[in-house]
Amino acid sequence: MFFIAAGYAKLTESMTNLITLMGWPAVAPENMVRGLGVVEIVLALGVLTPLISWRAFRPVLLTSTVGLIILEAVMLAVHALSQDIGLAVVNAVLLAITVPVLLGRRKA
Template structure:
């Protein structure tokens, strides 16, 4: 087995590709959760119950509060755009919070046999986990 040493130029190129991929994922995650949070804040509860089953089991204030939390966490995913030094730790916290939220919602959707939302949450977890892992490694 041989080890291959990357040239400095190749290492920078790989880092650029990784950074571009992570920013793309962060943007998609942020867009999804801003839209989902906005819907939870603005749609009548009856519409939300028709779209998803779980709002029927939760108080309206909880559903609205979850919408606020999703929007705030989504915006924090983009915090490094403003300041890389101060935004990167906020990004790691936001990714952790969204991953926790997505895991809980996956469990709720899976136990309620909501296949579509469960698959959506699984895809979101698959997008958020690498962002959290790789960005937290950069923060050290």
Template sequence: MTSQALTPARSRLAASYRNLTLWTLQGWLAMFFIAAGYAKLSEPMANLIDLMKWPALVSDNLVRGLGVAEILLAALILAPLVSWKHGRPLLVTAAAGLLALEMIMLAIHAVGLEGGLALTNVVLIAMTAPVLWCRARETR
């Protein structure tokens, strides 16, 4: 079995596909967390409690604050659209924050026996982890 080195053209093509994939994941994450944050900010607490168990266990301000944090992190995950030099560190920080938030919420939903919400967090973790891993390793 022999290994072949990628030609420069193939290497650039692979990097383009990887970049396109990461931007797609970043866009999906931003859309999800902007929507989730907006719901936490705008929905009455009774509706949120019907949808999820945990808002009944914490203060309204914590739920609303979490909504603000989700919207902020979602916006920061798109920061490189404005400036790659300054936006990439913000993107990596936001991805790390979202990953931590997703893992905490996975544990909360799993303990609360909310299978659908726990599965949603598993999918979000599977989307955020490659973004964090690949963007943190990039050099430009």
């Protein structure tokens, strides 16, 4: 749900608000910020697809989880390099939550 909310905010909030809330959108093109919002929503929905059918959508869950892990790791590095410790910690916590989902769900 975090990624759906974060993606929705990136799609609907003004760039001024996003810069105030997160900082990094000030140095990123608006299309990249909006595109990242779409990616976050799609990956989050992919994690939820097994609620429809575990057998049919398990590969979607695994692919989406890997995508979220990559996204979180990249954003952790971006925030750490820009010395935005608060957002770096948030991404570290998200990684700590997402990695066990992948490890726990990779076997049938």
